[in-house]
Amino acid sequence: MNNYDEPWLKQMLDAALDYGEKPASPDFNAIRRAAQDAPPKSRGFTRSGKILAAAIITAGIAAAVPAAFFGYRAAERRHAVQEENRLFAEQIIGGTIFDEGLCPDTPWPFEDAGTKDFFDI
Amino acid sequence: MNEEETLIRRFVESEDESAFEQLIRGRLESLRRIIAAAGPKDSSDRDDVLQEVLIRIHRALRGYRFESSFSTWVFRITRNASLDLERKRRRARQREFRVIRESRDTGANPENLAMESLRTTELKQLFYELDEKDRQLLILKEREALSTAEIAKILGILPGTVKSRLSRARRRARTKYEEFEEAEL
Numbered sequence: 001m002n003n004y005d006e007p008w009l010k011q012m013l014d015a016a017l018d019y020g021e022k023p024a025s026p027d028f029n030a031i032r033r034a035a036q037d038a039p040p041k042s043r044g045f046t047r048s049g050k051i052l053a054a055a056i057i058t059a060g061i062a063a064a065v066p067a068a069f070f071g072y073r074a075a076e077r078r079h080a081v082q083e084e085n086r087l088f089a090e091q092i093i094g095g096t097i098f099d100e101g102l103c104p105d106t107p108w109p110f111e112d113a114g115t116k117d118f119f120d121i
Numbered sequence: 122m123n124e125e126e127t128l129i130r131r132f133v134e135s136e137d138e139s140a141f142e143q144l145i146r147g148r149l150e151s152l153r154r155i156i157a158a159a160g161p162k163d164s165s166d167r168d169d170v171l172q173e174v175l176i177r178i179h180r181a182l183r184g185y186r187f188e189s190s191f192s193t194w195v196f197r198i199t200r201n202a203s204l205d206l207e208r209k210r211r212r213a214r215q216r217e218f219r220v221i222r223e224s225r226d227t228g229a230n231p232e233n234l235a236m237e238s239l240r241t242t243e244l245k246q247l248f249y250e251l252d253e254k255d256r257q258l259l260i261l262k263e264r265e266a267l268s269t270a271e272i273a274k275i276l277g278i279l280p281g282t283v284k285s286r287l288s289r290a291r292r293r294a295r296t297k298y299e300e301f302e303e304a305e306l
Contacts, residue, residue: 006291006295008295008298008299008302009259009263009291009294009295009298010263011244011298012244012247012248012294012298013248013259013260013263013264014244015240015241015242015244015245015248016157016158016244016245016248016249016256017154017157017260017264018164018245019241021164022150023149023150023152023153023167023168023171024168024171026145026149026171026172026175027172028138028141028142028145028175030172031172031175031176031179032138032141032179034176034179035176035179035180
């Protein structure tokens with residue numbers, strides 16, 4: 001099997017392989033025991049699958065908790081602002097604007113209705 | 122059904138351990154050469170890796186699907202397992218013997234170093250200066266006399282790549298050898 005056309009290669013491979021040194025006879029009983037004692041082939045995969053699932057769940061929780069918290073706060077703030085706006089609009093439109101003659105339904109031109117300039121309110 | 126297939130079926134279906142032993146015994150030297158190309162330079166290390174590799178083959182054999190020849194399959198497992206084990210061993214050794222790293226770089230333990238001739242040691246060193254894939258190519262082609270297609274399957278590369286890479290590996294090895302010879306003179 002050696003390529004004798006290239007003696008330099010034979011020399012190098014012989015040296016690398018310790019001149020065809022024979023392998024020590026393996027302990028087949030130990031091999032059988034070790035193979036039988038070993039975990040089933042699929043266990044590594046199952047284990048990594050479990051680890052992966054746990055990592056995904058953890059990452060999901062890590063992302064969902066702050067998102068829910070900040071989302072809730074943002075919604076509360078939005079409701080508060082909406083409520084404020086509603087009250088403000090009620091106050092302005094229901095009270096001040098109508099009182100001051102700035103009702104949007106007021107017929108144009110304003111001067112005809114004796115309205116004030118908007119910035120004078 | 123050829124004899125090899127019969128032995129595999131005997132092992133898988135009847136848990137006949139002697140069939141496994143028969144399957145492996147004839148290939149021990151080839152397996153050890155592939156292990157040598159994968160990294161371990163010291164003969165006792167190679168035997169340790171061989172034992173571990175055989176445990177992996179024993180475990181994996183139940184999953185053998187007869188899609189490629191048994192030799193190709195077993196060589197591929199041997200190479201992958203050897204690389205894996207060699208990485209682990211190297212990491213363990215780096216942790217344990219950081220201080221004496223330099224002496225270990227020559228690749229053999231002190232007793233073996235004393236026993237090997239200087240020329241053999243240096244030629245061996247030249248071989249280990251090649252890439253692992255180049256070493257495997259040279260061993261699989263020159264020593265195992267495998268076909269390009271078989272080598273491609275074992276190394277997980279295209280047959281065309283095997284040819285080009287093999288000629289590059291030969292060239293590199295030859296250059297190293299010639300430089301070594303010139304330095305010797």
